[in-house]
Amino acid sequence: MSDKMKTYPVVDVKTHHPDMKSFYFTQIEEQIHPGQFFNLWLPGVDEKPFSVSDVYQGIMEITIKAVGPFTRAFMNVKRGDLIGIRGPFGQGFTLHQHSLLIGGGMGIVPLHYLARLLRAKGFHFEVILGGRSEKDIPFVTEFSEWAPTTFVTEDGSIGYQGLVTQFIKEIIYRSKLSHIYSSGPEGMLIRVMEEAAGNGLDYEISFERYMKCGIGICGQCVVDGSGIRLCKEGPVLNRDEAENVTEWGMTHRNAAGKRENKLS
């Protein structure tokens, strides 16, 4: 882990569509686990957390969707631009046989790198990916090639129309899966936790909270219940850790650390 700030040149950019791009950097650390994240600094703008979406042949990939001032500014980043990178931070996913990956929207990003590693190990896994519409789902082609993948969109532009959680039970039993990985909007994650608990399955889920330091000292990313830090003990939590948190789906804290109600 490199906690100190250092800038690195962007070696390539891939445009998924004008509001979603992948940025490539030389791999800065030997060990990068899926589910871990980097803090990216756009000099003169701000610094924000982003999951690693892939590490392949010495290159690491970060995939960003424009949703606000920082991520919109990032859409103008070009090959050769210098970006500050610190990380990788936090605890990622561990690799298990016979798993189901459930991703929603930009939460799909860390599952992409996870899927690459599961595949490299020859592990059996299936995937359910959801989003508002096809363009909100990154890596459609890769997932389709790598594993049996069920797509679910709100507008039916790809796959089924509906919610990802409708399909969990059927796939688990049909394919005899025993471990769930999930990442996405919190409303979806809560339903995944309920389904997993209802079916007696272990899970690892990646959660998001407002982060600043990334190194476990500012206290910005702590969650109620256990008081753990998502930047350090998370962002991926196992079932015990996730069940000890009492704020899921109810509150999160803004940049001032003030609680806001939320359900996304």
Next chain:
Amino acid sequence: MKPDISVTFLTKKMSSPLVLASGVLGLTADSMKRVLDAGAGAVTTKSFSMEARKGHPCPTILPFENGLLNAVGLSNPGAEEMNKEISKLRNLSKGLIFASIFGKTPEEFGRTAALAAESEPDLIEVNVSCPNVESEFGTPFGASFRDVEAITKIVKHAAGAVPVSIKLTVHCQSLSKMAHVCEESGADAITAINTVGPGMLIDTGVMKPVLANKVGGVSGPAIFPIALKAVWEIAGTVKLPVIATGGVTTTDDALQMIMAGASLVSIGSAVYYKDLDVFSNINAGLLDWMTERKMKNLQEIRGKAHE
């Protein structure tokens, strides 16, 4: 008899002389409970003001070779929200709770202290010394004898029965004179020191300062000798108990602070270097050190370096 690291601070008993410093993990009750469970005798909240503050854009906290540089910009959820956390924490743990406050004017310090006192913390720590918000707040109050006197008096009055500690900076003309001012104005304790500087780090790639605020306070091992000397000077000047803060990372650091005269030893940046284990490790280290020397309590070495 087995050695005992428990201490009495003002009137209250603490299981350990170690305190969580303000600004590190002090935002919520559950987070502070974790620190108390990890072995701290007291926790200090993040400094709070009447109203919520977003703080500076990031990067706000940067590690460098021997310390941390920070310009968080006093982000906090406001006094009302922090009072709820303090009350909640009171029901979760027996550990002591220190409420850290700041304001834009002496009057605002007073109003914030009055509000903070409602949650009945064990101490109100008055942050007159944060170096990160000068452009908005003017020079830090901690540099001016007159401001510190005014703030101490106002806060003391507003705090009622809750004791008050003034948190000092080394960036003033004379720390011993400043300590006298605190004592004469009615302070019950002194916390020393806040971060040093401000300092700066430049990225040699983009050739720009890295902190969004450009400059920030320096903490961690880099400032330990400065903090130690400040504690030694203050403890040698006034009778008030001193909460020693600055760069403490190991048992040996904590011992040095106590020998310089510290009543309590506060730990911030070391949470980065050693994680939360820093509290239990130093507690155990103090016990071992005392056992080897057949000492019963920390009182035996407090201020020894002055003799």
